[in-house]
Every structure is written in C-alpha cells, then in structure tokens.
Amino acid sequence: MSATTVDGAPATVPERPERGRTVSTVTWKASIALAVVLALYALLLLLAPHEGDARFALSTAGDFFQLPVYVVPGLGTAWLCGAVALVMLVVSVLATRARRRTPLWATAVFAVFLLVGFLAWAAAGSPRDLSVVGLLGGAVVLAVPLVYGSLSGVIGERAGIINIAIESQLLAGAFTAAVVGSLTHSPWAGLVAAMAAAALVALVLAVFTITYRVNQIIVGVVLNVLVIGLTSFFYSLVLVPNTETLNTTVRFERIPIPFLERIPVIGPVLFDQTIVVYLMFLVVPAVWFALFRTRWGLRLRAVGEHPRAADTVGIDVLRTRYRALLIAGAVGGMGGAFYTVVSINQFNREMTAGAGFIALAAMIFGKWNPVRAALAGLLFGFATNLQNVLAVVGSPVPSQFMLMLPYLVTLFAVAGLVGRSRPPAALATPYTKE
C-alpha cells in the first residue's frame, strides 16, 4: 500500500518555522471538521425538533447504591450540549489561530457533549428509559471482534505485512470454534481451535508473502475470498445436515467479578462479561507492552520499518515476520471465536459480515497503535450499539441513517482529526536478503 506514502496536497499544510528550529504544522482541518459536524447537529435540531423529556437510567438493580433515573427536557438539553460544543469549537479555532493544534481535551469534550445532546434529543418524548448501561455494555461486547481483529492487524503490519485478511481470520476462527466447540462441548476448546485456525490462515499469508514474496494485498484479498468460499461450502454441505453434532456450541457464561460488578454504571459494563471480554482487557495492554517495551517488539518494529538495517544488526527478518504473523493470527482467532462461543451458539454463512474490514479501518484509525486501535474498535462497537438502543427507545430518525452514523462519523474523524496516517515504512515490501 505504497499509496499511503503519497505526499500529496502540500498546499493545505503550510509549514512555518517557529521559535528557531521548531517547526509546527497547523491546519484548519480539525476546526473545519468540528464546525461541519456541529452545523449538521444544529440543522438536525432545527429541522426535526423533538418535544418531551428524555429519561436516562444509569443504575441497575445490583448496584451498591441507586442512581436516580435522570429526566431532562430533551430539546433544551440538546441545545445546551450544542452550546458547550460550540465553545469547544471556539477553543479549536483560537488554538489554530495561535498556531497550535486543537487540544485533545477539546475534541473529547466536543464529542461527549454532542453525543449526550444527541441522545437527549433522540430519546425525548419516549416513555421508556434509555439504559446507559445497556448502551455501553453492548458496545463493549460488539467491539470484541473488532478489537481482536485490529490487534491482529497491528501486530502483522508493525512487522511489515499488510493484513487485509483479518476478515478471513475472524471467519475461520468462528467456523472452527463452532465445529470444535460443538464436538467437545467445551467453549475453551473452541477458543483454542479458533486461535489455531486463524493462525493457520495467517501462516498461508506468511508463506505467500514472505517466502514467495507475492504482493501482500493480493494474498489478503484472495484469502478473504478463499475462506468465505471454504466455510460457506462446508457449512451448507456438512454443518447444516449435522447441526446437532457439529454446529451447536456451549457458550461462555458471564462471569461477574465480585464487588467490582456492583459499582454503578462501570460495574455492569466492564465487570459482568464473559472471559473473552476480560481476555481482551488483558490482551490490549499486553500487545502494547510487547510491541513497545520488549526486545521482541523492538525487533518486530525494526523489521517493519527498515528490514535491511534490522538484518544488518543480526535480526532474522523472515523469521521475525513469520512469528509476528502467527501471533497476529492467534489473536485474530480469539475475535473469531467470539461469534460462535460468546455471541450466539452456532455458525452461519459469512457471519462476520465485514467486521474484518471495520477492524482494518480501526487499525488505521488508531494509527497502528494497539491501544488506539482498540479504542477505535470500541468506538465502532459503540456506534453500532447506539443504533440498537435507539431503536428500542423509538428514535425519530429513519433507522438507515442511524445505521449510517458510525461510518459517517468515521469519515469525518479520519478526514478531519486523524489525518495522514503513517504506516510502518517497510509495509508491503517483501524482504530479500542480499
């Protein structure tokens, strides 16, 4: 994907030397993006005013103490939140005029208030409570395959191998977890088998890209098709006639963590989940630590940035890349297992439904950093769940636009806030030892 290194549009990025040797680049992109979003928000409130009160429920039954159901006037709250967002926009404009970047806190406050305002507007007039716990908890669950998938992408790409095959890793993992989980009646066996299957997919990717130096995008795209074909074929010919024995898994149970799960809001959202979610909480920082704080990670990144230099100091480039891809595959497989041993208890044709591509987007959104990629994955999960929750409350927006929202938000975020993503320098280039 050398495309990412295109140095286009120099005109929009004026570079001015400042205070001696410091060079800062200031663009109006962030401010413009915020302004556009705010304008759309205001337009929405103006065109579709929505009278009535919004009811936010924060507590669940088992909490230490009960928070009341907050009842606020929908439209008023929405405009108030919009005003706060406007202040943040002004902050952004002032910062840009002073040749500084838009501070991160301003963007964060902007996003949170607009979100609250939007929720207030959407839930206004609905007799039902909008369950904040349901909104956040569901987001975490929906984000699981995206987070694992994006981590898989991060590990592979940091070693210099483009991983468009995340989708196929998820799908292979889901299929294998369903079959093995059904045969053994153990979700654990399914999880391990999913990791193995996804690692196998990654191994194919590795053999073709590293040993045979085939274009990495080709192999990734083709692997996706291959795995869709294989799983769908065997699903209709083998799994469907034998649903009882081969395609009925035992799912992981929720394991509430004592004490922690009774903290209001946070408890039910984070500490009443399945083991696969808890593993996610561990794997994200673990991958970050491994990549940025260990010798293994340093070598891996060196191989991804400048393989020749890494080779010169004695790192075996090919072996490092192989190992990285296998680990990446195993991580991706955990995300695949989510579909068949956590979410529902059987495999369906093409059940990942493009999650691998969303994970890819999350990885690029997170700028090839495991923690940021995971956060991006959570954002996607949240956006998806937002639609589900609002459908329950009864939102005035046509459901298609609600479904579109996460992708539009991503577009704005990618264009305005994240900007030019810099992949590892040696991405997509096979290494030949001289």
Next chain:
Amino acid sequence: MSAQGTGNPEDGGGAEPSEDRLEEALEHVDPAAEPGVVEEIEQERAREGVAEAPPAPDERWREAFRRIVSGGWAVGLGAMVLAVLAGSLMIVVTDENVQAAAQYFFSRPGDTLAAVGTAVGGAYSAMFQGAVYNFGADSFAQGIRPLTQTLTNATPLIAAGLGIALAFRAGLLNIGGQGQILMAATAAGWIGFGVTGVPFPLHLLLALVGGILAGALWAGIAGLLKARTGAHEVIVTIMLNYVAYYLLSYFLATPGLMQAPGSANPKTPPMQESAILPPLLGDRYPLHWGFVLALVAVVVVWWLLNRSAVGFSYRAVGENPRAARVAGIDVSRATVSVMLVAGALVGLAGVTQVLGTVTTGFGADIDAGIGFDAITVALLGGSSPVGVLGAGILFGAFKAGGSAMQAAEGIPIEIVLVVQSLIVLFIAAPPLVRAIFRLPQPGPRQKRPPRRRGAGGATTATAEVSA
C-alpha cells in the same frame, strides 16, 4: 502497487528492447504486481535468444522445451490444475456416494474410484455446460446460450475490474466498488424508472450518464479526501460502502422515493422500456449492449494507461509518488482524477446491472458482491486492461457454471470462490507452482555473468519518470 520498481519494457517510448534491458527488466519485475510482464519479457527474450545464437539441433529442442515449461503460461496452466484439483477434493470429501463407497474401500476400491469419478466428472461437466455450451440442447442456438450468460455475468466484472485496476496502477486500493456500484445503480435506476416521456436512445443515454457520474462522484469523495486531508483511501472507501448501502436502503424503504408504488418490499419499480439496454443477440439471449460498453471501456482504459499523458501520470504516481512529484506531476490532482475515472468505470458496472441484467426493479443487494469480485478480477488480470477482460470472462464463466452446477449436482456455488481464489493465489506465486510440478525454475543464465545493478541502481520506473 508496492513501491517496487516494476519495469514494463514497453514503457521506454519506442526504444529497441535489447537483451540487457530485458534481463534487467526481468530482475525488477514484481510478478505479483504485474503477472503478465514476466511472461512478456520471457517471450521477448526467447525470440531474441533464438535469433542470436542458433545452438545444435539437439540442444535447441531441449532449450525450447525448457523455455516452454518455465514460461508463464505453464504456470497459469499449473495454477488452474492445482485449483481444480483442490475443488475436486472438496467435492469428493463431501459426496455421499463416495463416502458410502469408501466404507468398504479395501474390499472393493474400484467402487470408491468410480464414485469419485462420477462426482467430480458430473460436477465439472455440469459446470462446463452451464458456462460454455450445453450439449443437451436441441439446436446450436440453444446450446450456446450458456456462453452468452457467461458474457452477461462478465460485463459488470470487466467494467468494475477496470476501475479497481486503474486505481491500483495509481497506487490506490479501491475497496469501495460496492458503494460505487450502489450509487450508480441508484442514479441510473432513478432516471430509468422515474423520468418519463423521453424517447428511447435519449432516455437510455441519460440514465447511463447519470449512473456513471454518480459512481465517479462517490469514488471522487475518496480521492478528494485522500488528496486534501491524507485520509487513507481504504478506510474512506469502506466507510462509503456502508453509507451508500444504507442510503439506498433508505430510498428503497421510503414510498415516494424509490420504493415501487403499492409495494411494501424494499424494491424499485421496473425500468421503463426506453431506458433498457437492448439485447445484443436478440431476445432469446440474456446478453445485452452493456457487454459492448464494457469492451469499449477496455479499449479506453488501455489507451488511457498506455498512450495518454494522464495515464502516464497515474502510473508514475503509482510507481513512486515522490519521483512523480519531482517530475512535475500534480499528485493530488492525479489522485482525485484517477478515483473519478475509476468510479466511473465501476459505475458502469452498476449501470449495466440495473439497465441490462436486472431490469425488473432492484433491491439494495444489486451489487451482488461485484465490488469485491472485481478486486480479484483486477488482481488476476494483472491490473492491465486486456488481462482484466480475460479474467472477467473467466470469472463470469465460473459464476454461470457454478450456478448450473449447484442446480444440477447440488454442490454449493461457493466452491467457485475457492477455485477462483486458488487460481489467483497460485498464479501470483510462480515459484510455488513450478516447485509442485517440478518445472525448471527460470534461474540466471549461464552464458553471461550476472549483471550488476548500475551505479544509478535505477529501476526502469524511476528512470522513466525522471527522464
């Protein structure tokens, strides 16, 4: 494509290709990026080699044989054989008769083999008859119908494949085929059923142009965001796919917009007669004029890439954007314009779908996975227009044959995906195929010492750009 120097010997601008040049070009060729190029150079070398030093007759035959089996088409054939073998294995493993016969394999192995033969033979026979010629038909006119179905299937694959391939040559990965097809179908369909009172060729033209423009604009958004803000085109095109899908879903679900009147289904009314692409070979065959449009697109893209300054700038940007900028090419403009053209081509695929293939009204699944299939088509075709044409027809044949096989033998059509993807995978890795079939690897020639890279170390691409 990758930033490797991929040299195309024809790019030198009329310079006489010499043996040295070819040798050098071959070293720099990335077979994955441009599968055709290696073969071209091989053939070129083979021709010149014969002319320059006639060896002893015995030696010559051996040499000729060596060239044939190490040539590109041998790899292609090997890849097909491997992929078909893998497909056969899948059929055999899941066939009930084979399983039954395998129970007593050691007492009567002949039964198992016969069952294997029946299963595999039946499947591939059904596939061939569904894709090329139906031997069971009464007349030639009926028998040839499957071939026209193949070409009908190939039409959108060729058009969209060209769009993906063009973007690919400029170093952009356009995963947004689905969205571009959907938006093109939306626009063309809306004009096709909504506009009334316009006579036949004009209405059709209007719908065609409207659809192609919509596809171009949808892809242009990705190009513009990439050029202006540096947003990664993979994310943007994926996101635009979803946006297009839900936008069309909304239109289809809303009475008064695109939903057929008096219906609760998310489906449009049928296209008007005046907006439909007429059948190419008469009403008996599904093939319509969209195929001709796809062929025209092949020629246009060939001309654009190989004979025009704009196409040259695309290729230069794709090979090495920095070098292109140094050479005075406006990279931003090239990015936007290549996405516009690519979107127009993918849009053509969407237009032929709604105005030619499915004219009775369409739903949100009108893209039928073509946007993603087109990526494989472009890859198999080596991102060259002629290659895309061939790959598109091959995939169209697989699609037609696969559904015939599913109907006749009960083998799921997904096996076609497996065979297709394996073909692409194996063709992309010639050393693997050669190793499996024990074909000689085209190693460095003995007769001259291996060339060193010159001090310039210039790949043909950068040389060409800086020239």
